[in-house]
Amino acid sequence: MGNTDSNDEWSELGRLFVDEHYESLRGRVRTHVVNQHLRTHLPPPPLRIVDVGGGAGHQSIPLARRGYDVTIVEPSPAMLARASELLDREDAATRARVRLVESRGEDAPAAVDREQFGAVLCHGVVMYLEDPLPMIDALCALTAERGIVSIVAKNVDVLAVRPALDGDWATALAAFDSDRQINGLGANTRGDSIEHLTAALAATGVEATDWYGVRLFTDGWTRDQPPIEDEDVVFAVELEASRRDPYRQLSRLFHLVAQRR
DSSP, X not given: OOOOSOHHHHHHHHHHIIIIITTSHHHHHHHHHHHHHHHHHSOOSSOEEEEETOTTOTTTHHHHHTTOEEEEEESOHHHHHHHHHHHHTSOHHHHHXXXXXXXXXXXXXXHTTTOOEEEEEEESOGGGOSOSHHHHHHXXXXXXXXXXXXXXXXXXXXXXXXXXXXXXXXHHHHHTTOSEEEOTTSOEXXXXXXXXXXXXXXXXXXXXXXXXXXXXXXXXOOTTSOOOSOHHHHHHHHHHHHTSTTTGGGSSEEEEEEEEO
């Protein structure tokens, strides 16, 4: 999920994220699209994966089901408790492949005793940080030789789109020259560019290899809109948009994949 020094703050935000965002169409689209691209880039198990800011494990517990050994690093005890609850629903083999570690993402290398991993995930975290560079440094320190780094961030180039579609024209106008925005959960978030994060990764010897858009057409979808009869078609449309220009460039989030040289 994310990083903060206030567990109480993350407890409430995490509850909203788990109970509302992940259960919404927007949340399910995000999880589906990111997971499909992870399948493309991850080597087959056995492989050790660390999910930094992994929250309740919605992205990484399914990877454990597939045979990966997963470490979830998360600063919020409340979120780790939610992850533990979800793990209790899994079979014994899946539970045995998941380790929960309480730590800020920036401190993750020390928290796991400088262990390195074949894949390092950091999804939906850097948007909550004032400065993403300490986190990028930590992610790269966790990455083994030829290891994969997977980052999901907010696309700074399209911050005006959602408020404009909502009819909030003043906020849309201000968004053209800002990298900050209040998200759907009421939190102040920050946008990044692919170029900025690519350069930050390169400075530590990790080279960006691919990037995808995440959530375009369903970004403004709310529960009061008509139900969708076939969500699989929605997932297929969003997946196709995620890898095609210009659609991926217009997506709310982007998924950057990199590899240590």
